[in-house]
Amino acid sequence: MDKLFRWLFGNRQQPEVKTQDMVNTAPLSEQQLHAIVSSQNPRFELQQLIASCGQSVGKQRELNEDSLLALTTTMAGNSGNMPFGLYVVADGMGGHQFGEVASNAAIRSVAGYVVKKFHPYLFNIKSETVEESFQEIMQAAVSEAQRAIQKEAQGSGTTLTAALVVGQQITVAHVGDSRAYFIYPDGRVEPITRDHSLVKRLEELGHITPEEAANYPHRNVLYRALGQGEILDPDIFTVGFPQPGYLMICSDGLWGVITEQDLVRSINEAPNLQRACQNLVNAANAAGGPDNISVILVQLIG
């Protein structure tokens, strides 16, 4: 019978996958991670997410108004394990408007909502998929966060960039001017979110040039933020995980301060993701650290 199939479908023998013997151990040791990073084309039998994050209050602020969440696991199912991750950065609006309350509330409610939705799939075996789509779940999570902020910190606001990873799909919900990027091994840095800031909008409309934008006096002004306005229209979209490559989420305390070259160097020179995050935070502080710094780096291997 097997022969018949081979004859019918052509000889589709799977090439022998060369896997190292430590592939199934978790968590991976530094050396193992180093081997992954340095190896040009790491092959892993099982797909898995690895993530790390870094935060700093910066050099000029007294208070940290950024909030961050990184959750990495696998969803055990009948047809194999699936990577599952949730990564969120929120940057609260500064001054006397209780930005840290808002960014905290945002992280808590988004993560709470999403994890509750996936709870039956993470901790029970279900053959059917969830009825709602990833995008609907993220939309509802953002609405939940909006309500929480209006209750806990009326008048305040926060940015929110949240990425839900299930399998190889990333579903992003985004409001404000924190950013998500894809960073490729060849040094390409591709922002996948669009800032909801006045300066970006003016640039899009052609009222100011990118050079003027870099020195624009009101660079911090947002036209859309969580907690503000009665209709909240977050950007929600789904994209494939870059392979090979990284997903990076960060606040403007990082992207507004360091250059793309520094960014790529910080990552490429690091032996692992943890050190890469440290390098990024250090680079932002070395450049003056004018604002709170938050960064998450995620990699999908296998």
Place this chain on the structure above:
Amino acid sequence: MSDDRDDKNSNGPRQLQAGVTLANRYAIQEVIGIGGMGSVYRARDMHFPNVTKLVAVKEMINTAPDPLVRETIVQNFEREANLLATLHHPSIPRIYDYFSIESRSYLVLEFIHGKDLEAVINEAKTFLLEAQVLSWSVELCDVLDYLHKHKPDPIIFRDMKPSNVMINNNGDVMLVDFGIAKTFQSGIKGTMIGTEGYSPPEQYRGEATPSADIYALGATIHHALSRRDPRLEPPFSFAERPMRRINPAISAEMEAVVNMALEYSPESRFRTAADMKQALTTVARKTGALVRMAGPQTGPVNTGSIKPLWTFKCEDEIRGTPTIFQGTLYVGSYDNNLYALNAADGKFQWKYPTEGGVVSRPAIADGNIFFGSEDKRLHVVSVRSGKVTWTYYTDGPIRSSPRIAEGHIFIGSDDRYLHAINLNTGRMVWRFETADAIRATPFVTNNLVYVGSESGDYYAVDFRGELKWRFHAKRSITSSTVGTDQALYFTSVDSMLYSLDPRNGWVLWRFRLGKPSISTPCLMDDLIFVGAADGFIYAVEARSSKEIWRFRTEHQVNGSPIIYKDSLYCGSVDGNLYCLEYRTGRLRWKFGTEAAITGTPLAYDDIVYVGSNDHQVYALLA
């Protein structure tokens, strides 16, 4: 602390119930509005026992756990009360009372019999009349002018938008919600007072001048006349959607006034609200808008007289889709035949008779043409001779189109099986049983075969005929799938356009269509195009599931759109083949056939081919 716990246990702060009396005076009747910080109630003032005096009670619930936040909020509320108390204008509600009870503060205001402009816009079935909007706009200019001339300091309203404009039962406007008409606070990041979509660029920078109110009034009029909610569009994008393109009944004069109010730089706008009022009354005089209440409702006429290059008549309806191969067009008909026609001139070459209607799209491989028939068979015919090569029997009529991949033919049948047939031998390799008839065309990618069934189930089957995963929609899936290795797209009779992860069947997003759909989506440049039984052709962004445009035909759209160069072609049950600009959905032309079009057109070498239920195949210049 106890407040805190209360809030956690309840689903948001509790509303007052009808029958509750506040301050021993205001008997709550019902909720008439819900804001970010509390509700607005209609109440009766019991100090007037012999007449029914209604008041509006605006409530602000302080839910902030932080004492500093709480204090700021109370101050803001008091500011609104004090400000209102100094104002006297027929378009501004009077304030009667102000008090606080525990964590709630209340403003008692004149009750307005009527509804807000946002509700008026949303409830209207069609565009509001220009004359009507114009007269409200004149009144709004009046009240803005009053506020801007306030002594000692001008008052900037800062939040002009349809939901803050009440239209009372006399048809006059009232400006409500002075909650943010206050000094501007500048935070380190992102001060954003005013409402996204209606506010001018300078307001985001913290500048509030009379000119900002003029811009927001322009935005409000734009929304009222175009029915496009600016909160759902990028900021400052009014110029990208001229009102007259959306609603051709609007006069050029009116559009000019609105455009001037919406000028990017404040210097280019009307200098004062009085100037804008002047301009509006001039429009009224010129267009006679205030006298003539009904404007002409003419749409743009893009339909020229298009002549087909050729037509060919079969003996019964053409419900399926043609295929082209080496200069020959192949099309099945309900008269049981498959026709081979010269694609250039429509000349008959041969026909192949089956014993049932041919309603699908033929496929071509290795010099043979493959197609199913309602006679339950998959027919394989030589393209050169039109003679049979082999046939394959299923146990039900075949309405699914064959998909050829990896040396196999995959086809569904009403016998509920997905059949995998060897391309060379015509022998079954396997069949996969589903819950109901399969009318959709199988789709192959990632070494899996994907197909929907009339039961609403959707299957991913590997090349050995084994189920990888299954997804269930609420109604049948007749639409075929299009996709990439990132996502699968199909529609269902449950009125959804689905996007699924091809590896595991998780739903990436769902897009709600107006009615059920059996139309197969078409994919181009990160856009998905699809029809539905509500008569619309939709364009949806593949990444974000955001609607880009929709185009209305006169009847159901059951066939699928195709893209050729920069045009979209799609038939409708209204009998027309539509040609739209695919990026904008604007109509280029339409061509009327004599009966419904249910198949999908085909475009090749600048010619569009389409079959119609009027028994004819048409060839048109693309």
